Amino acid sequence: MPERYGPYGGAFVPETLVPALAELERVWKEARRDPAFRRELSRLSTTLGGRPTPLYFASRLTRRAGGAEIWLKREDLVHGGAHKFNNALGQGLLAQRMGKPRLIAETGAGQHGVATAMIGAALGLRTEVYMGEVDIDRQKPNVDRMRLLGARVIPVKSGTRTLKDAINAALRDWIANVRTTHYLIGSAVGPHPFPSIVTDFQSVIGRELRRQAVRAFGRLPDLAVACVGGGSNALGTFHPLRKTSVELLGVEAGGPAGSTGAGSLSYGRPGILHGALSYVLQDADGQVSETESISAGLDYPGVGPEHAWFRDSGRVRYTAVHDQDALRAFHWLAVDEGILPALESSHALFAAVTEARRRPKEQHIVVTLSGRGDKDLGVVLGATR
Amino acid sequence: MRLDKALRTARAEGRTIAVPYLMVERRRASRLKATVLALREAGATALELGFPFSDPIADGPVLEAAANRALRGGTTWADLLEAARVTSEVLPTAVMTYANPVLRHGLEAAARTLGGAGISGLIVPDLSLEESAPWRRAARAGGLSLVLLAAPGGSDERVARLARSSRGFLYLVAYYGTTGHAAEGNRVDLAPLVNAAHRAAPSLPVLVGFGIRDRASAARALSTGADGVVVGTALEEMIQRDPRPASIERWFRRIAGTPRP
Numbered sequence: 304m305p306e307r308y309g310p311y312g313g314a315f316v317p318e319t320l321v322p323a324l325a326e327l328e329r330v331w332k333e334a335r336r337d338p339a340f341r342r343e344l345s346r347l348s349t350t351l352g353g354r355p356t357p358l359y360f361a362s363r364l365t366r367r368a369g370g371a372e373i374w375l376k377r378e379d380l381v382h383g384g385a386h387k388f389n390n391a392l393g394q395g396l397l398a399q400r401m402g403k404p405r406l407i408a409e410t411g412a413g414q415h416g417v418a419t420a421m422i423g424a425a426l427g428l429r430t431e432v433y434m435g436e437v438d439i440d441r442q443k444p445n446v447d448r449m450r451l452l453g454a455r456v457i458p459v460k461s462g463t464r465t466l467k468d469a470i471n472a473a474l475r476d477w478i479a480n481v482r483t484t485h486y487l488i489g490s491a492v493g494p495h496p497f498p499s500i501v502t503d504f505q506s507v508i509g510r511e512l513r514r515q516a517v518r519a520f521g522r523l524p525d526l527a528v529a530c531v532g533g534g535s536n537a538l539g540t541f542h543p544l545r546k547t548s549v550e551l552l553g554v555e556a557g558g559p560a561g562s563t564g565a566g567s568l569s570y571g572r573p574g575i576l577h578g579a580l581s582y583v584l585q586d587a588d589g590q591v592s593e594t595e596s597i598s599a600g601l602d603y604p605g606v607g608p609e610h611a612w613f614r615d616s617g618r619v620r621y622t623a624v625h626d627q628d629a630l631r632a633f634h635w636l637a638v639d640e641g642i643l644p645a646l647e648s649s650h651a652l653f654a655a656v657t658e659a660r661r662r663p664k665e666q667h668i669v670v671t672l673s674g675r676g677d678k679d680l681g682v683v684l685g686a687t688r
Numbered sequence: 689m690r691l692d693k694a695l696r697t698a699r700a701e702g703r704t705i706a707v708p709y710l711m712v713e714r715r716r717a718s719r720l721k722a723t724v725l726a727l728r729e730a731g732a733t734a735l736e737l738g739f740p741f742s743d744p745i746a747d748g749p750v751l752e753a754a755a756n757r758a759l760r761g762g763t764t765w766a767d768l769l770e771a772a773r774v775t776s777e778v779l780p781t782a783v784m785t786y787a788n789p790v791l792r793h794g795l796e797a798a799a800r801t802l803g804g805a806g807i808s809g810l811i812v813p814d815l816s817l818e819e820s821a822p823w824r825r826a827a828r829a830g831g832l833s834l835v836l837l838a839a840p841g842g843s844d845e846r847v848a849r850l851a852r853s854s855r856g857f858l859y860l861v862a863y864y865g866t867t868g869h870a871a872e873g874n875r876v877d878l879a880p881l882v883n884a885a886h887r888a889a890p891s892l893p894v895l896v897g898f899g900i901r902d903r904a905s906a907a908r909a910l911s912t913g914a915d916g917v918v919v920g921t922a923l924e925e926m927i928q929r930d931p932r933p934a935s936i937e938r939w940f941r942r943i944a945g946t947p948r949p
């Protein structure tokens with residue numbers, strides 16, 4: 304696992320964090336080679352997490368699109384309702400291995416906070432979650448869930464009061480408490496080795512998908528689609544497919560029509576945010592821009608560094624989907640398949656339907672349905688009224 | 689290399705090195721010169737000019753709020769250059785800002801323009817030693833000393849490496865935490881770190897920063913063998929309380945006048 308993806312990545316952090324990052328890298332590398340760790344990860348993925356998740360043929364959505372077949376990798380069925388569990392479990396076990404009794408996390412949509420709260424409870428680690436006030440308002444059910452799971456939710460009142468500033472707050476906490484605390488970062492962002500670790504634990508998505516696609520339709524899909532906030536469900540999907548001929552499409556939040564939304568890869572330029580060099584939405588002085596998206600989990604001006612490299616090298620194509628189109632896809636999946644998708648995943652669904660329309664029936668598209676939409680009912684109903 | 693020279697001279701003369709930190713803010717531009725003159729009068733050795741960043745992860749609530757306010761007030765890189773021209777006439781001045789604003793202006797170009805505006809040092813709190821090589825090259829080409837930070841939790845060996853690579857001075861972070869003040873239990877004994885730095889780079893001054901707010905905290909920092917102190921949050925609070933140059937001078941004189949043991 305590299306420190307750099309092309310020129311991107313690295314560790315731009317205050318010196319106080321350097322020893323902790325070095326320890327994390329060492330422990331993670333040991334753990335990956337340790338059969339006992341891998342057994343425990345696999346046991347809990349199955350018995351607590353509900354893995355493997357199915358690959359589902361969305362036949363009525365396929366008919367609606369009228370082109371290539373659309374299949375869903377059902378991460379919405381993972382314990383807690385999103386792919387976030389995969390990473391929270393892995394890093395929770397690493398925290399235990401390092402003897403750190405306290406977990407902190409940031410959360411946007413609340414899914415990573417819920418996943419961390421569940422893992423904290425299951426492993427007996429004290430858990431505190433930073434969440435922007437704006438997100439607390441729009442993802443209320445997840446705030447309640449975190450509290451019921453025994454975590455403390457700390458409102459972040461500074462800056463944008465969304466995911467970006469929740470990460471700032473978590474980093475500040477970590478700087479002060481690094482001796483006793485593991486920062487369980489929720490996406491493939493942050494300083495090395497976090498992007499590699501998160502991608503490693505999320506890659507179970509793509510590994511399962513490969514096997515399941517071959518079993519279901521005899522070969523790998525023609526196209527894999529995933530939404531990109533920080534980029535962890537997308538990297539979990541793409542990383543195991545990167546050396547195959549499968550086309551890869553990452554979907555960012557385009558925000559309201561006519562805006563740049565949260566499209567760091569679509570509209571940003573290289574910059575350093577939260578410890579890594581990657582694409583960042585920023586102004587001419589390098590001040591990080593405020594973003595806007597209907598989906599709290601994608602509402603972030605940065606992106607994981609491996610995506611930056613996939614973009615530059617052309618291995619992955621990126622596009623942005625606007626709020627209204629994501630909402631349309633939300634409703635399509637609800638009435639066509641009886642599944643309420645997360646608004647984050649709805650961005651990927653819209654792009655997948657658009658692609659399916661243009662492609663022949665013989666092709667197969669797999670969309671990673673990164674989470675379920677229960678948390679979004681307030682936003683969806685509010686937008687529909 | 690005015691920063692290096694001023695600090696080395698003060699150290700050689702056994703004086704306490706006192707470096708105040710001021711955030712550039714457009715709204716305060718008209719007061720800047722008087723403030724810096726007052727600080728020099730009070731015994732400041734050099735100045736840190738802070739350029740606000742939208743995501744200041746090494747800063748506590750006071751400096752974070754100051755940065756947000758400065759940015760909301762429209763403060764830009766041009767304001768920094770203008771401030772630099774003013775302050776560097778009065779005191780050797782180093783710029784402190786996060787990595788992204790510098791990168792956005794281009795490492796070489798930024799170093800050159802800052803040098804041209806009279807700046808003689810650069811401090812980047814989210815730049816690790818591991819990432820610093822191209823930054824050190826760019827700084828040197830622009831005539832700036834790139835100041836590195838050391839922190840609690842680093843081994844003696846690591847602090848030694850930082851001291852050998854740092855220019856101007858070594859900035860030693862006083863505790864586990866962000867700028868402002870230390871939470872209960874987050875202070876460590878800095879003497880071994882100061883020692884390690886002095887052994888590795890005998891002529892490089894070591895300055896303690898974070899949490900220096902009065903004579904007592906300055907005295908505690910100097911008792912570790914450090915050569916001086918950096919004062920940030922407390923100065924910002926002082927300016928918010930009473931921005932008159934005479935008041936600032938009186939207040940800062942007590943810190944700058946703290947004798948070395």
Ligand SMILES: Cc1ncc(COP(=O)(O)O)c(C=O)c1O
Pocket residue numbers: 385386411412413414415489490491530531532533534535536537599600601645647648673674675
């Ligand atoms: C359901 C869901 N999908 C996607 C994301 C975006 O994160 P990432 O890009 O890391 O997968 C989130 C983040 O909160 C989420 O909750």
